[in-house]
Amino acid sequence: QDNTKGLKDYYQEFFPIGVAVNGRSLAGQEAHLLLQEFNSITPENAMKMEVIHPRKLEYNWALADSIVAFAQKNRLRVRGHTLLWHEQVPDWFFLDDQGAPVTKDTLLKRLKDHITTVVGRYKGKVYAWDVLNEVIDDNPKQFLRQSKWLEIAGEEILAKAFEYAHEVDPDALLFYNDYNSERPEKRERIYRLVKKLVDDGVPIHGIGLQGHWSIFEPSTSDLEQAIERYASLGLQLHFTELDVSVYPWEKERRRKRPGEIDALTPALEEKQIAQYEMIFSVFRKYKSHITSVTFWNLSDRYSWLDHYPVQGRKNYPLLFDRNLERKKAYYKVVDFK
C-alpha cells in the first residue's frame, strides 16, 4: 500500500475526490495512481444505456460489475452515470417490433424497467445516480432539449425517472447533471427546471455540475454565483466531470486542421495552474454545499477531450501528465492553508 498522501487525503475534511473510470483504470499503474489519489469513482461509459442495455432483452453487466467490485474491494464510493440521456442511448428504446415509434406508455414502461433493473442491481453499492443528464437545451432561447424522450413521452418523463429510481433504492442520492452550468443564461434555466422538480415534491437530492471547463471559463464570480444560486434550492452539489481544457469551448465537432498546434506550452500551463488554483479555492470556500468532486478521466494520457470537440487534437486537462506524474497544477490544488 503506497503511503503517499493523495488528493483524497488533502481533502478529507472537505469532500470525496473522484475520477471517471473505464476498463483500463482497474489494473496496473493506473489503478495504483487511482487508489493513491481518489476515494470515489464514476464509470465513464459502463452504465450508459447503449453499453449496459444494448438490446431490449439483453443487459451487459460485466464491465459495470467489475467496476463496482473494484470499488467494494477498495472501499470507494460509486456514482452511477446515467439513467436518462439523449446521447449514447440505443435506438431500440424508441421503436416497436415493427420499427415504428413506440407509444408514450411503452416508453415509460421501458424506462421504468431499465431504471428498476440497473438501480436495483447496484442498490447499496452505488450511493448516487445522475438520473437525468443534459436535458436543458444549448440554445439560450429554448428551455428543454428536444429529444426522443421528450418528443414521445413529454416533460413528465423527467420527474418519472427520479420516481422510478427512488422507488427501487430510497437510500440513493438522486442528481440532475448538466454542463456549462455556470454560464448565467444556462444557470437560470437549470435552476428553473430543478426548482420545479423540488416544488413538485420529486425525489431529487442534488445537482451535478459537470465542470467541463477551460483556462478561459468559468470566472470566479460566475462559479461562486452558480454555487450560491443552486445551493439556495436546498440541494447538495456534486462537481461530476471536472477537467480544464487548454482550448476554448467549441460547440460544433470538427477534425484537427493540418498543422494545428496541440502542445501544452508553458503559457497554456500557467493559465491552467491559475484556473485550477481558483477552482479549488472556491470549492473549499463552499464546502458546506459541495459533497463530491470528480475528475473526468485520470490523467493526460487519455482524455475524452482528445476526441471531442476536435477529433485528434491532444488535450492536457487533468492534474496528472501522460506519465501519470503530478503536474504543477496538482501542487497548487493540494497546497492550501
Ligand SMILES: Oc1ccccc1CN[C@@H]1C=C[C@@H](O)[C@H](O)[C@H]1O
Ligand atoms: O462537453 C459536452 C459538450 C457537448 C455535449 C455534452 C458534453 C458533456 N457530456 C459529458 C461528457 C462526456 C461523457 O462521457 C459524459 O457522459 C457526458 O456527461
